Amino acid sequence: MTKKQKGILFIITSAFCFSLMNMFVKLSGDLPSVQKSFFRNLVAVVVAAILLKRSGAAFRWKKGNLGLLIARSVFGTLGILCNYYAISHMNLADASMLNKLSPFFVILFSYFFLKEKVTPTQAFCVIVAFLGSLFIIKPGFAFGDTLPALLGFFGGFGAGAAYTAVRGLGLKGENGSFIVFFFSVFSCVAILPALIFIYEPMSPLQLLYLILAGVCASGGQFAITAAYANAPASEISIYDYSIVIFASIWSFLFWHDIPDALSVIGYLIIFGSSLLMFLYNSKRAKQRN
Numbered sequence: 001m002t003k004k005q006k007g008i009l010f011i012i013t014s015a016f017c018f019s020l021m022n023m024f025v026k027l028s029g030d031l032p033s034v035q036k037s038f039f040r041n042l043v044a045v046v047v048a049a050i051l052l053k054r055s056g057a058a059f060r061w062k063k064g065n066l067g068l069l070i071a072r073s074v075f076g077t078l079g080i081l082c083n084y085y086a087i088s089h090m091n092l093a094d095a096s097m098l099n100k101l102s103p104f105f106v107i108l109f110s111y112f113f114l115k116e117k118v119t120p121t122q123a124f125c126v127i128v129a130f131l132g133s134l135f136i137i138k139p140g141f142a143f144g145d146t147l148p149a150l151l152g153f154f155g156g157f158g159a160g161a162a163y164t165a166v167r168g169l170g171l172k173g174e175n176g177s178f179i180v181f182f183f184s185v186f187s188c189v190a191i192l193p194a195l196i197f198i199y200e201p202m203s204p205l206q207l208l209y210l211i212l213a214g215v216c217a218s219g220g221q222f223a224i225t226a227a228y229a230n231a232p233a234s235e236i237s238i239y240d241y242s243i244v245i246f247a248s249i250w251s252f253l254f255w256h257d258i259p260d261a262l263s264v265i266g267y268l269i270i271f272g273s274s275l276l277m278f279l280y281n282s283k284r285a286k287q288r289n
Contacts, residue, residue, distance in 0.1 A: 007231025010223050011239045017220035019246035022096060024213035026087050027254065028206045032198050033084040034191045036210060037077070041184040043214025044221070048181035057175050061182065065174050072165035072179065073186035079158025080187070086152030091257045094136050096247040097267055098152035103237070103274070104129045105160020106167070114168055125277040132269025135262045176225060232285065238278040241271055 001009075025036050052059060061069055079102075086095040104126045110116040118126075137149040162183075169179055202210075227236060244267060251257040259267070 003230045004235055007227045007236040008239050010227035010230060011236050012242050014220045014223035014227060015240055015243035016246055017216045017223055019096065019243045019250060021213045021216040021220060022087050022092055022247060023250040023254070024209045024216065025084055026092055028202075028209040028213070030088070031200055031202065031206065031210075032195075033081045033088065034194045035199060035202075036084045036088075036213070037080045038188055038191055038195050039207070039210035040080070040214045040217055041187045043211060044180060044184040044218050045188060047218040048177050048184055051177045052175075052181055055177065057178060059178070059181070061178065062172065062174055065169055065172055068165045068168050068172070069174070069179065069182050070186070072162050072169065073183045073190075075158045075165065076162035076183050077158075077187040077190055079155050079162055081155075081191075082151040082158060083155035086148045086155055089148035090152065091259055091263065092251040092255070093244055093248040093257075093259050093267075094149065094263050095152045095155075097244050097263075097270060098133060098136055098149065099156050099159060100241060100243065100274075101129060101133055101153065101156035101270070102159035102163060103277075105157050106163050109161055109164035110167065113164060114171075119280075121280050122277060125273040125280075128273040129270050132266045132273065135266030135269065138262055180221060233281075235282060235285075238275060241274060244271075 021040070025040070028036060049059075083095065083099050086098060107118055107122055107126055111118045133153055137146065137153060139146055139150075166179060170176075224240075248259065251259075
């Protein structure tokens with residue numbers, strides 16, 4: 001098996017794990033998003049700590065990286081809270097696709113904060129993707145229906161900002177496991193005060209679902225790390241959208257949800273803009289080589 005084939009396999013595995021994470025979060029029922037996020041990140045703390053200990057890496061950040069670590073953690077926490085609310089209150093496939101706007105936000109944030117160039121083609125793809133998201137959000141006067149979709153959109157925004165900070169940390173040589181550890185600890189501590197006030201008793205089954213969500217989230221993190229270690233993003237990133245296929249399957253099997261026509265149009269527009277950017281980036285990578 002070639003490195004590219006391994007990369008594709010790992011990134012599809014990552015999408016599968018994250019789709020299961022979303023499924024378990026939704027199955028846990030009508031619990032506060034803060035509560036769902038806390039238990040999800042608590043599992044990640046344990047897993048990341050074990051990996052750091054086994055690798056012999058230090059439980060501290062490299063000099064000059066604290067600001068980016070805090071930015072990654074703040075935006076990552078907000079992104080998870082928004083995403084979990086959207087998952088709990090709308091079609092699972094819709095929420096998953098809105099969260100997959102994050103790569104387009106990464107382009108915008110990388111331009112403003114990392115001073116990376118954005119070509120006209122990339123800018124066009126970003127604009128088209130945002131227009132596609134409107135078909136899923138379906139803004140209107142029914143605020144109760146629109147709010148989850150808007151929060152799903154802002155979940156993608158938060159994830160994009162967090163991934164931009166991760167990219168900056170990677171350029172500065174920060175340990176990947178420590179980034180996950182710092183974020184998970186920060187998130188748990190930050191939302192603990194709110195959790196104390198709004199905590200709702202859980203059944204053993206709900207607790208099990210949240211633990212499984214954390215396990216799947218950790219699996220997704222490790223799989224996507226392995227994917228990009230085997231192949232560049234320009235060659236495999238498009239396969240990350242397989243999460244929408246998995247999410248659609250879970251939605252139908254567990255909740256008998258079928259995306260409406262407008263949502264499907266939104267999927268096609270966002271996927272099409274992502275495909276165009278994937279092909280464009282692949283062409284540029286070949287030209288550089």
